[in-house]
Amino acid sequence: MNINRFCYLLIALAAVSSTLFPDPIVTWIVTINMLTLTIYGVDKLAARKAWHRVPERTLLVFGVVGGWIGAILAQQIFRHKTQKQPFRTYFAVSVIFNVVAVLVTMYALHQQ
Numbered sequence: 001m002n003i004n005r006f007c008y009l010l011i012a013l014a015a016v017s018s019t020l021f022p023d024p025i026v027t028w029i030v031t032i033n034m035l036t037l038t039i040y041g042v043d044k045l046a047a048r049k050a051w052h053r054v055p056e057r058t059l060l061v062f063g064v065v066g067g068w069i070g071a072i073l074a075q076q077i078f079r080h081k082t083q084k085q086p087f088r089t090y091f092a093v094s095v096i097f098n099v100v101a102v103l104v105t106m107y108a109l110h111q112q
Contacts, residue, residue, distance in 0.1 A: 003046075007058050010035055011065065029066055036067030040074030040081070047080070056087050063094045 014035060018028040039062055043054040059081065063071045071091065075082050081091070 003042075003052050004055055004058055007039055007054060007062070010039075011062070032062065032065055032067040033070030033073075036062040036070030037074045037077075040071060041078055044074075044078040044080040056081075056084075056090075060087070060090055060094055063091060064097065066098065068095045068098050 011032070014028065014031040018024045018031060021027040036059075039054055040059065043059065045051070046053045059071070068091075072095075074080060081087055
């Protein structure tokens with residue numbers, strides 16, 4: 001199986017399995033961040049070994065769907081994707097998008 005397809009399969013499995021827990025949102029956030037950290041680590045290893053890489057778009061998707069904390073940790077732990085442009089810019093935009101979405105959601109819940 002292609003590594004890119006495998007990554008998206010992991011996202012789908014995480015989404016489905018999150019619904020099986022009492023607090024699916026917390027389960028999703030924890031799961032997607034652990035997966036994101038792992039995927040960045042796998043991509044760093046692939047870069048060193050000249051194996052097939054995880055596409056940057058897929059790494060960004062993991063961040064956009066909530067794995068941005070895991071991505072930030074992975075960037076620091078593995079020293080991976082910390083310098084490359086335009087990835088850094090796209091990643092920063094995805095983090096801002098996520099933070100704004102969380103704030104809007106919290107505000108909406110507070111208004112109820």
